[in-house]
Amino acid sequence: MVRLLALADQFTQHNDQLARLQPAYAAMWGHTSAQVLVSACLEAVQAIVDEPMDAGVTVTEATVRIKHLAVLTGQAVRHLAEAKAQLSAPASPSDRPSRGGEVAHEIHLARELTLLAPAAALESARAVASAIHRRQPATATxxxxxxxxxxxxxxxxxxxxxxxxxxxxxxxxxxxxxxxxxxxxxxxxxxxxxxxxxxxxxxxxxxxxxxxxxxxxxxxxxxxxxxLGRGARTPAPPTTSVLPARTTAAPARTR
Structure with a gap:
């Protein structure tokens, strides 16, 4: 489960960087990052398979979901590779504006392919956690x-x-x-x-x-x-907290 949470975090960082970096840097950095993420997805699939638990429908779906992420991220790799190729290809001054638009478009397509990856990885983690919890007696944690x-x-x-x-x-x-x-x-x-x-x-x-x-x-x-995987996925917030609250001057606002 921790591996899947780490995978979700990797995708979050990847998406943040693609959105923040200038196109030239996003294409170069993002291409390498996406390749790493494809490998991370495949490793996560193997980790689920190796987990000693019943391979029920939810676990099978969790595995397939991560395989889908690997495929989508592989497509993102190709879009980012195309963006890199566009950046390195010779261009006349008149071609540069349109070339920049093509690079930005390829990066945008790559971003769309991994946009929902963190949530998908977490959903797979929830399914695996639920299967593990069913095998273990309920204990205080x-x-x-x-x-x-x-x-x-x-x-x-x-x-x-x-x-x-x-x-x-x-x-x-x-x-x-x-x-x-x-x-x-x-x-x-x-x-x-x-x-x-x-x-x-x-x-x-x-x-x-x-x-x-x-x-x-x-x-x-x-x-x-x-x-994770025990009861409601996102319980409603209560009015109190058992963790020590730290007083700050800034008011809390939620959008």
Missing amino acids: GSDALAAAERTALHATARGHVVIGRRGGHEYAHSRGDSVHLGTLRALEQAGLVAVQPGSAPPPFGEGHPHDRVRLTPGGAMAVTAF
Whole structure:
């Protein structure tokens, strides 16, 4: 499961970089990164196969889902290779504007192919976790100490959905789909379950300054594996938290 969470994180970083880098750098860096991700997908498939559990329908679907990611990422490799070829091909001054548009288009196609990869990897991790939990008796885990709001924030972070931005001198949390509060993220950060990577994510709406990507730490990934596949996927946030909250001057805002 941890391998699949790591794969989701790799795809999140890959997507962030493709969105942030200038086309020339995105094509060069992204081509290599996508090749690495294809190998990572195949290794994850083998890890699922090697896991001692019943190969039921959900596990089979989890394996197929990661194989699909490998295929889609392989197609992204080809688009990025084409972008690299366009950049290195001789061009007259009159051809350069259209050449730049072609490069940007190839990168855009590559980005679309891996856009949903983090969520797909997490869904496969959930299926594998569910199969493993069925084989093991229910026991208390460290994640039992987490409030529902913290589990929701960790789950959204694993999907690559959470960033921290700034507006008018104040910080705010932004998450696609889930309600995640800045105070919850700071508490998780203080507990060593998430890390904030400054300026590493594109702004959610395509304009403005880069945002700070929130990522799982190794401890956070272990916490997610403990509750993933048990009950509801994203529980509703409660009003209290068992983690020590850190007081900040910036008000929490959720978009």
